[in-house]
Structure formats: structure tokens, C-alpha cells
Amino acid sequence: MTESAQAGRGNSNDHVRRHNLSVILGLVHRSRGLSRSQLTRQTGLNRSTVAALVAELVDRELVVEAEPDSSNQVGRPSPMVRPHPRAVGIAINPEIDAVTIGVIGLGGTVLRRIRQATGHPPTVGEAVGISAGAIEAMRGELDSYSIVGIGVAVPGLVRTQDGLVRLAPHLGWEDEPFADLLREATGYPVLAANDAHLGVLAESTFGAGRGVTDMIYLNGGASGIGGGIIAAGSPLGGVAGYAGELGHTQVNSAGIVCHCGAVGCLETEVRRERLLALLGLTDADADQFEAALVASTDPAVLDEVHRQLGFLAVALRNAINTLNPELIVLGGFLGSLYEVAPEHLDELLATQPLKASRESVRVTRAELGHDLLMIGAGELAFEPLIADPAGFALAQRE
Known part of the structure; x- marks a missing residue:
């Protein structure tokens, strides 16, 4: 074999090794820990290759190996590989x-x-x-x-x-x-x-969207409403990364002018500060806000929750008809709205989107909360x- 051929083979082998290190670390990160035998099955690599890759990641202080719980196991247990705490x-x-x-x-x-x-x-x-x-x-x-x-x-x-x-x-x-x-x-x-x-990325990796290939995440924060989309298992970003601005879906043609210049955007009608004012609060973190909202017995608060969920349903109808998702995840104060009156939003979405599109979609709250x-x-x-x-x-x- 010529020197150039040997160099080419070496470079190829190094590329494969680095790719496999990435695959192993990604699996351990997303799962928060897998046994070596599980890594072998999921990667299709042989046991000795997986052992060598794990050993390199251990040396780099990116993963740690631990003894498994051997209870209720038949045969020799496989060491657990977990993210390194450093x-x-x-x-x-x-x-x-x-x-x-x-x-x-x-x-x-x-x-x-x-x-x-x-x-x-x-x-x-x-x-x-x-x-x-x-x-x-x-x-x-x-x-x-x-x-x-x-x-x-x-x-x-x-x-x-x-x-x-x-x-x-x-x-x-x-x-x-x-x-x-x-x-x-x-x-x-x-x-x-x-x-x-980033919210949809987190929920699809560690939260409510694990294992879901088509989902929409809608976040409500102090700065308004934003959206993130996973389509066919991959984030949908658009040509420059601006896709998913569902907060600027028109939901009220007779509404007010949004800062973006359009009329009646979702985030002009569904706003956290309106609820804070009704609750008598000037500021609150996510947990305090939700606790106050859920505990309120003021009819005006419930009326405002229903009003905002009505406009949210219009935006979600458009998203369901356009993107045909399996799952819609509501985060931030939108999750708190849903917590107060889930049946109200569910009833609206049971009739507004196209029947074929709405049959397969589920709505849930973000699992990861304020984190x-x-x-x-x-x-x-x-x-x-x-x-x-x-x-x-x-x-x-x-």
C-alpha cells in the first residue's frame, strides 16, 4: 500500500471513529444513561468497538461508567454509561x-x-x-x-x-x-x-415530545408568543432560522395593530399582562403566576382565560391544518391557561380544524416547566x- 493510500485510509478511519464518538455521546446525553449492551444494540456496532469508544469518552471526561443494578437480570449485567457530571x-x-x-x-x-x-x-x-x-x-x-x-x-x-x-x-x-x-x-x-x-428542541429531547416526529411547541412569555416546529423528526427553521413565528398568526381581523405592523396577531390578544392585572399582580415568576391563576375564583379571570383560549384555538386551527402535527405542546403561560380550562380548548379544537387533520393531534403541557x-x-x-x-x-x- 502506498503512503498516500495509507494516509487516506487513516483519515477515513479517524472520520468513522469521530462520527461514532458523536453517536455514542448523543445517545448517552439524550437518554441520560444507557448500558453498554443497549449502546451496542442501538448503534449496530460490535461490543469491542463500543467499549473502546466509551473508554475514550471516559478519558475525555464526557461520560462515566457505573456498575448496573443487577437485580432481576439474567446473565452478566452490562455497565451503565452516563453523562459525566463535570x-x-x-x-x-x-x-x-x-x-x-x-x-x-x-x-x-x-x-x-x-x-x-x-x-x-x-x-x-x-x-x-x-x-x-x-x-x-x-x-x-x-x-x-x-x-x-x-x-x-x-x-x-x-x-x-x-x-x-x-x-x-x-x-x-x-x-x-x-x-x-x-x-x-x-x-x-x-x-x-x-x-x-430551543423550547421545542428541549421538549422533543427530554419532555413531552420524546419519540414524536411531528410536533408544534408554542411558548407564551413576558415578551409574547413564539413557536417551534419539529417536522419529520427534524427542527423546521427556514432559510435563515426565522420559521415558527406563530405568535404573528392573525386571529382577529378587527384587532389592534401589532408591533410587527400587522393587525390582530395572536400575541396582541393572548397576553400575560392582562391576566396579571386581573390577578392584582405586577410581576411574578412562572410558578407564582400559575398558582395565582389556578387558585383564582374571580369570574373575570375565568372569562379572560376563555377569551384568550378562544384566540389561541384559531391559531392552533391554522397550524393543525397547515402542518398536520401529532402533538401540540403548550409552554410558559400558555400551559397555565390550559391548566385552568383544558376542556374549553379541547372542545374548540374538536370542531375547528379539518376533521382528518384533527383526528390524530394531541394537546398537552410542556413537561419541563420553568426549566x-x-x-x-x-x-x-x-x-x-x-x-x-x-x-x-x-x-x-x-
């Missing part, structure tokens, strides 16, 4: 009234969550300063981890290729290089994406690592 990502979610910072472990585990209230929509500079300050304040704690990077869940349009925030209207951000500024302030790699896109966007932003931070564990780890050591 590998973490930082999650950031700027909103109109706060910036939330989280520490997320491989396997989508939220290890720490801090909400820094602002009382006003933070500027880009303020959000960068709050995020960098929180990370610095956790420096002693973070020194025991290997930080792979930062993922940012932005309530607005984010350009996929470079993370530029094209428009986050409720924050007042337009064409802002938030990811670049945060990278400069912290020294960590930073990736940014639309918050609802959902933290987990979604963490997924963004982990993407480069899982795509190439060997190359990423080597780059981190240089």
Missing part, C-alpha cells in the same frame, strides 16, 4: 423583566438557575453585563466543572449562521450582536437562537461538543 453548559434567557442564567449538565440536568429581575426591558449592554456578572459570581463553583460554552434563548428573530439578533421587539433590540458581545465579555463560545425553537428554556439553551451550548467530541475536547485543551 461537563456543563451555561444557559442565558433575556426577557423584558429579567435575565435568567442557568448551569446545565449533559443529559439536560439543570444544576443552577438564577433569575435577575430588571424591572424593565434590559438593553443589550445590560443583559451582557448581568450575564457576565452572574457567571463571574459563580466562578468558584464553576471551577469544578468543564464549561463547554454558552447557549442563549432569545425572544425574537435570531439569524442562524452568526447568532445576530435581527429583531427582539419587546426588548427593543434590532440587529444586535449579543452573542459576540457576550463572547467578548466571558471568553466562552456563545451560540444564540430563538427561545421557542424548559434553560434546558433548550443548554442544548445549543452542547451542540458543537456532541457533533465532534474528539475535535472539541482537543480544542479545549489547546
Whole structure:
């Protein structure tokens, strides 16, 4: 064999090894732990290859092996492979009234969550300063981890290729290089994406959408309503990453003008602040808001819940007829609305969409609760690592 042929074969073998490392790490991450025998079955690789790949990931401190529970097992039990507790990502979610910072472990585990209230929509500079300050304040704690990077869940349009925030209207951000500024302030790699896109990614990986190939996630937050779509098992982003803006579906032709310039958008009719006002609250985190909403006996509150669910049903009718999903997941305050009167929305969706399309669709709440966007932003931070564990780890050591 010539030297060039040997080099070509070596490169090919290295490519295969790196691909298989990615597959193994991805499976362990998404499952939060599998036995070696399960990894062998799911990858189709032989046992010795899986053992060698796992050993390399152990050396890189990306997975750990543990003895299995041998109870109720026949034959020799297979070691369990779990995400390494040292590998973490930082999650950031700027909103109109706060910036939330989280520490997320491989396997989508939220290890720490801090909400820094602002009382006003933070500027880009303020959000960068709050995020960098929180990370610095956790420096002693973070020194025991290997930080792979930062993922940012932005309530607005984010350009996929470079993370530029094209428009986050409720924050007042337009064409802002938030990811670049945060990278400069912290020294960590930073990736940014639309918050609802990350929400559907989190729910499809760890929550209500596990195993579902066609789903819609609709998130209601202080900044409005966003959507994320999984179609045929893959995220639907569009040419630049702006797909899924279901908050700007028209639901009331006689409604008010939206900040986007259109009339009667969903997020002009379905709004958290209207419910806060009726509940006598000026601010509340997700758990406090839902507790107050569910406990309320005020007829005006229930009337407003029904009114908002009516407009939500119009948007979901259009989405069901257009995308034919198997599952619709409601997150943020939309999940709280559904919690108060699920039968009301179910009855509307039982008649409004086309019969053939509505027969197969289910509606449910997000399972991940207030951690959902933290987990979604963490997924963004982990993407480069899982795509190439060997190359990423080597780059981190240089």
C-alpha cells in the first residue's frame, strides 16, 4: 500500500471513529444513561468497538461508567454509561423583566438557575453585563466543572449562521450582536437562537415530545408568543432560522395593530399582562403566576382565560391544518391557561380544524416547566461538543 493510500485510509478511519464518538455521546446525553449492551444494540456496532469508544469518552471526561443494578437480570449485567457530571453548559434567557442564567449538565440536568429581575426591558449592554456578572459570581463553583460554552434563548428573530439578533421587539433590540458581545465579555463560545425553537428542541429531547416526529411547541412569555416546529423528526427553521413565528398568526381581523405592523396577531390578544392585572399582580415568576391563576375564583379571570383560549384555538386551527402535527405542546403561560380550562380548548379544537387533520393531534403541557428554556439553551451550548467530541475536547485543551 502506498503512503498516500495509507494516509487516506487513516483519515477515513479517524472520520468513522469521530462520527461514532458523536453517536455514542448523543445517545448517552439524550437518554441520560444507557448500558453498554443497549449502546451496542442501538448503534449496530460490535461490543469491542463500543467499549473502546466509551473508554475514550471516559478519558475525555464526557461520560462515566457505573456498575448496573443487577437485580432481576439474567446473565452478566452490562455497565451503565452516563453523562459525566463535570461537563456543563451555561444557559442565558433575556426577557423584558429579567435575565435568567442557568448551569446545565449533559443529559439536560439543570444544576443552577438564577433569575435577575430588571424591572424593565434590559438593553443589550445590560443583559451582557448581568450575564457576565452572574457567571463571574459563580466562578468558584464553576471551577469544578468543564464549561463547554454558552447557549442563549432569545425572544425574537435570531439569524442562524452568526447568532445576530435581527429583531427582539419587546426588548427593543434590532440587529444586535449579543452573542459576540457576550463572547467578548466571558471568553466562552456563545451560540444564540430563538427561545421557542430551543423550547421545542428541549421538549422533543427530554419532555413531552420524546419519540414524536411531528410536533408544534408554542411558548407564551413576558415578551409574547413564539413557536417551534419539529417536522419529520427534524427542527423546521427556514432559510435563515426565522420559521415558527406563530405568535404573528392573525386571529382577529378587527384587532389592534401589532408591533410587527400587522393587525390582530395572536400575541396582541393572548397576553400575560392582562391576566396579571386581573390577578392584582405586577410581576411574578412562572410558578407564582400559575398558582395565582389556578387558585383564582374571580369570574373575570375565568372569562379572560376563555377569551384568550378562544384566540389561541384559531391559531392552533391554522397550524393543525397547515402542518398536520401529532402533538401540540403548550409552554410558559400558555400551559397555565390550559391548566385552568383544558376542556374549553379541547372542545374548540374538536370542531375547528379539518376533521382528518384533527383526528390524530394531541394537546398537552410542556413537561419541563420553568426549566424548559434553560434546558433548550443548554442544548445549543452542547451542540458543537456532541457533533465532534474528539475535535472539541482537543480544542479545549489547546
